[in-house]
Amino acid sequence: MALLELQDLSLHYHTGRGVISAVNQLSLALDAGESLGLVGESGSGKSSIAHAILRLLPAYAQIRQGRIYFAGRNLLDLTEPQMREVRWRQIAMVFQAAMNTLNPMYTVGAQVVETILTHEPNMSSKAARARVEELYALVGLPCTLLRRYPHEYSGGMKQRACIALALACNPQLIIADEPTTALDVIMQARILGELESIRKERGMSVIYISHDMAMMAQVAERIGVMYAGVLVEYGCTIDLLAAPAHPYTAGLLAAVPSMADDVTQLQEIPGEPVDLYAPPAGCRFYPRCSRATAQCKEQAPPLLPCRRNRDGEHKAACWHLL
Amino acid sequence: MNSTAQLPVVRTDNLTLYFPLPKRRGQREAQFVHAVDGVTMSVRAGERLGLVGESGCGKTTLGRLLVRACAPTSGSVLFQGQDVSKLRGQTLRQFRKQVQLIYQDPYDALDPRRTVQACVAEPLEIHKEGTKQERDERVRHILSQVGLVPAETFMQRYPRELSGGQRQRVAIARALVLNPTFVVADEPTSMLDSSVRAGVLRLLADLRTQYSLTLLYITHDLAVARLVCDRIAVMYLGRIVEVGAANQILQQPLHPYTRMLLEAVPKLGRQLPVSRLRQADAIRQAINPQPHCRFLSRCPIADQECHHAQHPPLTAYGGDRAVACYKVAATIDVQSQA
Ligand SMILES: Nc1ncnc2c1ncn2[C@@H]1O[C@H](COP(=O)(O)OP(=O)(O)OP(=O)(O)O)[C@@H](O)[C@H]1O
Ligand SMILES: Nc1ncnc2c1ncn2[C@@H]1O[C@H](COP(=O)(O)OP(=O)(O)OP(=O)(O)O)[C@@H](O)[C@H]1O
Ligand code: SF4
Ligand SMILES: [Mg+2]
Ligand SMILES: [Mg+2]
Numbered sequence: 001m002a003l004l005e006l007q008d009l010s011l012h013y014h015t016g017r018g019v020i021s022a023v024n025q026l027s028l029a030l031d032a033g034e035s036l037g038l039v040g041e042s043g044s045g046k047s048s049i050a051h052a053i054l055r056l057l058p059a060y061a062q063i064r065q066g067r068i069y070f071a072g073r074n075l076l077d078l079t080e081p082q083m084r085e086v087r088w089r090q091i092a093m094v095f096q097a098a099m100n101t102l103n104p105m106y107t108v109g110a111q112v113v114e115t116i117l118t119h120e121p122n123m124s125s126k127a128a129r130a131r132v133e134e135l136y137a138l139v140g141l142p143c144t145l146l147r148r149y150p151h152e153y154s155g156g157m158k159q160r161a162c163i164a165l166a167l168a169c170n171p172q173l174i175i176a177d178e179p180t181t182a183l184d185v186i187m188q189a190r191i192l193g194e195l196e197s198i199r200k201e202r203g204m205s206v207i208y209i210s211h212d213m214a215m216m217a218q219v220a221e222r223i224g225v226m227y228a229g230v231l232v233e234y235g236c237t238i239d240l241l242a243a244p245a246h247p248y249t250a251g252l253l254a255a256v257p258s259m260a261d262d263v264t265q266l267q268e269i270p271g272e273p274v275d276l277y278a279p280p281a282g283c284r285f286y287p288r289c290s291r292a293t294a295q296c297k298e299q300a301p302p303l304l305p306c307r308r309n310r311d312g313e314h315k316a317a318c319w320h321l322l
Numbered sequence: 323m324n325s326t327a328q329l330p331v332v333r334t335d336n337l338t339l340y341f342p343l344p345k346r347r348g349q350r351e352a353q354f355v356h357a358v359d360g361v362t363m364s365v366r367a368g369e370r371l372g373l374v375g376e377s378g379c380g381k382t383t384l385g386r387l388l389v390r391a392c393a394p395t396s397g398s399v400l401f402q403g404q405d406v407s408k409l410r411g412q413t414l415r416q417f418r419k420q421v422q423l424i425y426q427d428p429y430d431a432l433d434p435r436r437t438v439q440a441c442v443a444e445p446l447e448i449h450k451e452g453t454k455q456e457r458d459e460r461v462r463h464i465l466s467q468v469g470l471v472p473a474e475t476f477m478q479r480y481p482r483e484l485s486g487g488q489r490q491r492v493a494i495a496r497a498l499v500l501n502p503t504f505v506v507a508d509e510p511t512s513m514l515d516s517s518v519r520a521g522v523l524r525l526l527a528d529l530r531t532q533y534s535l536t537l538l539y540i541t542h543d544l545a546v547a548r549l550v551c552d553r554i555a556v557m558y559l560g561r562i563v564e565v566g567a568a569n570q571i572l573q574q575p576l577h578p579y580t581r582m583l584l585e586a587v588p589k590l591g592r593q594l595p596v597s598r599l600r601q602a603d604a605i606r607q608a609i610n611p612q613p614h615c616r617f618l619s620r621c622p623i624a625d626q627e628c629h630h631a632q633h634p635p636l637t638a639y640g641g642d643r644a645v646a647c648y649k650v651a652a653t654i655d656v657q658s659q660a
Contacts, residue, residue, distance in 0.1 A: 015483060017475065041515050041517070042485060042488060042491075042513065042514050042515050043485040043487060043488050047486065048485075058482075096486040096513070097429040097486070100429045140605055141604065141605055142604055142605060142606075142607065145605075145607075152341070154377055154378040155377070155382065156376075156378060156605075157377065157605060160377075160605070177486075178486060178512075178513055181512035181513055182509060182512065182542070183542065184374070184377055185542060185543075185583065185587050186376065186582065186583065187377055188542075211487070211513065211515040211516065213516065251517060252516055255515075255520050257516070257543075257545040257548070257549055266519070266520035266523055266549055267516075268517050268520040268521050269517040273469060273471060273518075275472055277475055
């Protein structure tokens, strides 16, 4: 059975100007011990999905429809106290706003200890402190930094601290939202290696959210591609990167900068991003798509298995698959 | 290249910033983090200089010093020949207008109580640029240039109503709206997908052609640095260890740290093994460091000489390149004699 299953999830933000359709009819499943990568355009709904799972959306956000099953329970049915049991102990998150997660008034060490003690009330504070030192070693932060305040951390140091915080209570699922944007390549590979080892040892699941395709290739077993609130492609990482089926995925991959000598310019996907206040009725990518036809303009394509794939796992939402 | 293109817009001389650490019980000596330690470098007019290096090596601090967002412990920053710490009144205002910083953290950069429109228009208002209508028009224009379209749908929103990458682009728009001459961009596209990022980088290139914008581009993404930067400076624990033309640095890295950095670049389509963190990978802070080369403890080619000498000076090696390493000096000499 899947550990996490999103069924037909639609999410709106009600703003002064109107309704933003941030996530549209999204279905996705994740097994225990699996790693999933979510990639896609900036503003396509990746963080919104994560916040919906943890039920950390602002009051003016509305889950229009759908269910979020975690370990057999629909999280959308839980009361707030029940949800607090789930957060951090079962599902932890590395927020994209790494820096905002930390309170500027307290030392970082005190905050991690506090988190552990809140969620593991039976633990002694001495044991909690020992655990924090362990966590810091795990993410490669010197323990001297425990006594320092957030503003004394560099960007990458804060991100590491947030990864430590997410690991604090041994969760079953970690959602890591752009966890390594401030880390250099060496450290990124190592920190991700650490997370991956923990995932494999403990059978933990991880959802990585990132725009970094090369990083996804390293850590994600499966990848979901988001465009303007819609999951447009999903499949095993190797297949999807080698032979993308959706024109948006192909465009995104073509735009990845490479170290190859013959590449001298960055590619862009032509056209403008979707206005989520008034998304196109048909395929949301159609105004920018070179393969678009009248059908694309009128009917939204469903997410269906690609014909040429072997196991039916590789799916895409497009009338004219590549 | 004409001669004006070679003039430095910004020059630093032995620039240093030490952060004091609070004294602990039983400690005799005061402790300092040597965040930026004796950096002498220049950014030439119209160039795009990349600044790369591992987390905590001092990139942000150096960038902040250049725009006078903080004051150095010693050394100086010259902007168009003038010591920035001595600027006052009108000249300081001019400096603030011409020099902009794009913050690394888009969640910190924007005032949460102001709408996107107010955030981006603020620099225009401070510097009394144009009429209200003209300002609105410029805000709208720069927002669409960073891909926040239709601009109207973003203007009245608050930062918390934006995605991470959208905030990052508002911060970029705010920094560029005054057509500055010099911009320090601290990981400005770290949260943008490849296509949107390409658009923003194209905008920066256009501004360079149109207004001869000079850019210090702080990044850890060497693939982007290769495409965006004319020169690259590599920083290690507070010091510049190598600087040179971008293709030179990437194709023929000389400093052992630069080589190490390049070997780790992940490549698409090839699943690189991710290895576990080793003790040696822990973040380093230069707290009251030894006088030797900062890279000594990790250096694969270090020998006796390195253990005895001071930190190697940044020494020129033909053309545009300079390297701070004793062993590299030796290998180069051998090569040139052969
Ligand atoms: N709190 C909010 N109020 C209103 N609109 C929001 C809010 N959060 C996000 N949005 C909008 O919903 C859409 C999806 O945002 P989300 O943060 O999920 O994107 P994302 O895929 O994480 O993007 P990024 O990669 O840039 O972080 C965006 O267009 C954004 O403007
Ligand atoms: N206000 C401060 N007080 C004390 N120490 C600081 C302060 N700001 C930065 N530091 C320390 O100075 C060093 C350099 O930090 P800086 O933020 O410049 O690094 P960076 O190269 O930008 O790293 P990253 O890539 O992770 O953002 C770090 O060791 C950091 O902990
Ligand atoms: S001087 Fe020595 S220790 Fe420093 S980088 Fe060169 S070889 Fe390595
Ligand atoms: Mg996001
Ligand atoms: Mg930084």
